[in-house]
Each structure stands twice: as structure tokens, then as C-alpha cells.
Amino acid sequence: MKVILTYGTFDLFHVGHIRLLKRLSLLGDRLVVGISSDSFNEMKGKKSFFSYAERAEIVSSCKYVDEVFPENNWDQKIDDIKKYGVTCFSMGDDWIGKFDYLEEYCEVLYLERTEDISTTDIKKKLSLISQSELEKIESSLHDVIGIVKSLNIK
Incomplete structure (x- = not known):
């Protein structure tokens, strides 16, 4: 069984997230997703609109x-790869090279991001x-x- 792993904050869930998850799911038999906890976001200096539980x-x-x-935390990836029996770790291409050290444990793949959409851009426009x-x-x-x-429509 080919298990795919990715991580993200997934705040203000949008079509870019859907397209990424769809592409990832097509790469294997099972897609496992690590979602940044509220405390981890705080450590990264990020604040999500939705709580971890909601995301x-x-x-x-x-x-x-x-x-x-x-x-x-940043350091749990190797343990997660082992725990979930991951065969492929994948992230968006804005992370190219950052996770190459995981190649010792599984395939590492960087996928092209959906153009013209990001949670950061949505938040800027809303502000x-x-x-x-x-x-x-x-x-x-x-x-x-x-x-x-x-x-009086029912």
C-alpha cells in the first residue's frame, strides 16, 4: 500500500487546498495529513482564523x-513517516529542498502550487x-x- 503524507495549516480552506489534496490522493492508496496545531502555529508566529479542531x-x-x-513541531516528521508507514512525503513547491533530508525514509516530492490563490492573499484581500x-x-x-x-416562501 502506498501511503502519502503532507502537512499544512489549511486555514480558510480553498480550491488550492482541494486541488493539492486531490493530486496527492492520486499518488497512492492512502492520504494522511498533518495539520498545524494552534500551539505550533503560535510558535511559527502564525494565527489561524479557525482553530485546529475546526481545521x-x-x-x-x-x-x-x-x-x-x-x-x-518541525521535528516530528520522521516519527510520523514511521508511524503511518509513509512511502511518499509531499509538499508544495514553495518548500523545495527543505525536506530533502527525509529521502532517507521515503520518497520526497514537491508539487506545483495552484496559481493565483493562497490563504495569505485571501486574508490580505479581506483585510x-x-x-x-x-x-x-x-x-x-x-x-x-x-x-x-x-x-412567504417556504
């Missing part, structure tokens, strides 16, 4: 993923929305809800 629930619900587990724009959106939503209710 783990989201990723584990993806049909391409067989199992998820917490990534608590540009002003409070007044948010209030307009909220007002519009209330208007739509009022219209739908007035139509």
Missing part, C-alpha cells in the same frame, strides 16, 4: 483525505474591506432577507 474537521471531511493528525463596506453588505443582506420573508 481538522474541515480537512478530514474532504473525500481525498483518509486521516488527519496534529503537527505539533482591505472597510467597516463601512461591511455595514453596506450587512444592510443589503438584511434587505434580501426581508424581501424573501415578504414573499
Whole structure:
């Protein structure tokens, strides 16, 4: 059985994540995903919108993923490879060379990232929305809800 392993934060789950997980699942029989724990993100100076538990629930619900587990530190990868019987470790090509030391334990593969989408970019775009724009959106939503209710649609 060929077991594929990858890691990530998987915050604000998007099409780039889906495409990566799909490609990874096609490489083997089983896809195992390590998700950065909240404490590990804190150590890396990152803050996720969703908690580890929520991100783990989201990723584990993806049909391409067989199992998820917490990534608590940088140094657990060799133990995880052994624990899950991993035959191929894979990450996005923005990590090229960083995990070559794992070749002693399994195949290491870097996949091309989905162009023009990243959680960082999404967060930047969301941060540009002003409070007044948010209030307009909220007002519009209330208007739509009022219209739908007035139509008495069940």
C-alpha cells in the first residue's frame, strides 16, 4: 500500500487546498495529513482564523483525505513517516529542498502550487474591506432577507 503524507495549516480552506489534496490522493492508496496545531502555529508566529479542531474537521471531511493528525513541531516528521508507514512525503513547491533530508525514509516530492490563490492573499484581500463596506453588505443582506420573508416562501 502506498501511503502519502503532507502537512499544512489549511486555514480558510480553498480550491488550492482541494486541488493539492486531490493530486496527492492520486499518488497512492492512502492520504494522511498533518495539520498545524494552534500551539505550533503560535510558535511559527502564525494565527489561524479557525482553530485546529475546526481545521481538522474541515480537512478530514474532504473525500481525498483518509486521516488527519496534529503537527505539533518541525521535528516530528520522521516519527510520523514511521508511524503511518509513509512511502511518499509531499509538499508544495514553495518548500523545495527543505525536506530533502527525509529521502532517507521515503520518497520526497514537491508539487506545483495552484496559481493565483493562497490563504495569505485571501486574508490580505479581506483585510482591505472597510467597516463601512461591511455595514453596506450587512444592510443589503438584511434587505434580501426581508424581501424573501415578504414573499412567504417556504
